[in-house]
Amino acid sequence: MTTVGILGAGGRMGRALVAALADEQGLTLGAATLRPGHAELDGDAGVLAGVGALDIALTDDLAAAAAAVDVLIDFTLPAAFEDNLQAAVSAGTPIVIGTTGLDAEAEAALDGAASHIPIVQAANYSSGVTLMRRLAELAAGALGDDYDVEILEAHHRLKKDAPSGTALALGEAVAAARGVNLTEQSVRSRDGITGERPVGAIGFQTLRGGDIVGEHTVMLAGQGERIELTHRASSRDTFARGALRAAGWLVHQSAGRFDMEDVLGLSA
Numbered sequence: 199m200t201t202v203g204i205l206g207a208g209g210r211m212g213r214a215l216v217a218a219l220a221d222e223q224g225l226t227l228g229a230a231t232l233r234p235g236h237a238e239l240d241g242d243a244g245v246l247a248g249v250g251a252l253d254i255a256l257t258d259d260l261a262a263a264a265a266a267v268d269v270l271i272d273f274t275l276p277a278a279f280e281d282n283l284q285a286a287v288s289a290g291t292p293i294v295i296g297t298t299g300l301d302a303e304a305e306a307a308l309d310g311a312a313s314h315i316p317i318v319q320a321a322n323y324s325s326g327v328t329l330m331r332r333l334a335e336l337a338a339g340a341l342g343d344d345y346d347v348e349i350l351e352a353h354h355r356l357k358k359d360a361p362s363g364t365a366l367a368l369g370e371a372v373a374a375a376r377g378v379n380l381t382e383q384s385v386r387s388r389d390g391i392t393g394e395r396p397v398g399a400i401g402f403q404t405l406r407g408g409d410i411v412g413e414h415t416v417m418l419a420g421q422g423e424r425i426e427l428t429h430r431a432s433s434r435d436t437f438a439r440g441a442l443r444a445a446g447w448l449v450h451q452s453a454g455r456f457d458m459e460d461v462l463g464l465s466a
């Protein structure tokens with residue numbers, strides 16, 4: 199049995215992961231952390247997740263949690279990321295990263311850590327979005343600059359980062375297909391007299407409201423037609439199941455940096 203440590207077990211995704219683990223074959227909850235000062239510290243992780251007692255106490259002792267399990271899963275916040283990664287490296291424990299909104303410094307830290315431990319990172323652990331990235335790459339490469347790409351995303355009102363990590367990953371797929379740099383081609387807002395749309399721009403539109411779990415559309419608009427690739431997540435369980443699948447796969451890998459395409463066997 200593979201033991202899993204959930205970092206940020208009090209969050210929306212943390213609770214979804216603990217709940218999904220309760221009926222997952224071959225994986226079991228081994229540790230669950232909360233941020234220091236959290237009101238539920240020392241409580242039971244299963245009770246907080248709404249699936250009944252699992253006999254795993256919620257802790258803020260990151261080092262002990264990392265040392266106690268076979269694999270860690272991090273869906274927290276960028277501010278917690280550095281400590282989480284350092285704890286994984288110090289304990290030699292593989293880690294699955296779901297946290298989005300990471301900056302260039304955090305990405306560089308990931309590169310360094312990947313020479314010590316196996317790491318999977320994905321902005322979206324659903325199989326559907328993993329396939330959609332491939333479809334977006336194929337469509338953008340085939341259609342070229344005559345088709346304007348706009349990436350639309352919608353999430354719940356509590357989401358803290360924008361555009362979503364998934365939208366940016368879809369943008370990277372389009373940029374790779376076109377052989378351009380995403381940062382140089384991105385248009386993230388429009389207001390006032392913007393002028394005509396630059397050829398080759400990759401636009402991002404962000405919507406926030408209510409309890410929307412996560413929706414993404416890649417629109418490729420040409421003359422007289424447009425294609426729209428859309429993914430709608432209706433439950434966080436789809437992200438949680440994907441991350442658990444990644445965790446089960448990661449414990450059999452050597453040190454290195456992987457993504458969800460590697461986990462699903464879609465890598466070229």
Ligand SMILES: NC(=O)c1ccc[n+]([C@@H]2O[C@H](COP(=O)([O-])OP(=O)(O)OC[C@H]3O[C@@H](n4cnc5c(N)ncnc54)[C@H](O)[C@@H]3O)[C@@H](O)[C@H]2O)c1
Nearest residue numbers: 206208209210211232233274278296297298321322323437
């Ligand atoms: N990759 C994916 O498939 C996917 C899916 C959903 C969400 N996400 C991302 O996961 C992250 C979390 O999303 P969420 O909706 O669960 O947010 P959330 O705000 O509900 O949860 C984040 C949790 O992290 C906790 N936290 C902060 N610092 C901590 C620390 N030092 N130790 C332990 N816990 C700490 C917070 O207290 C909070 O409970 C976001 O970055 C989000 O974009 C990724």
Ligand SMILES: O=C(O)C1=N[C@H](C(=O)O)CCC1
Nearest residue numbers: 298321322357362363364412
């Ligand atoms: O709820 C969130 O936050 C989500 N974040 C990920 C992202 O930023 O792409 C995945 C979808 C849900």
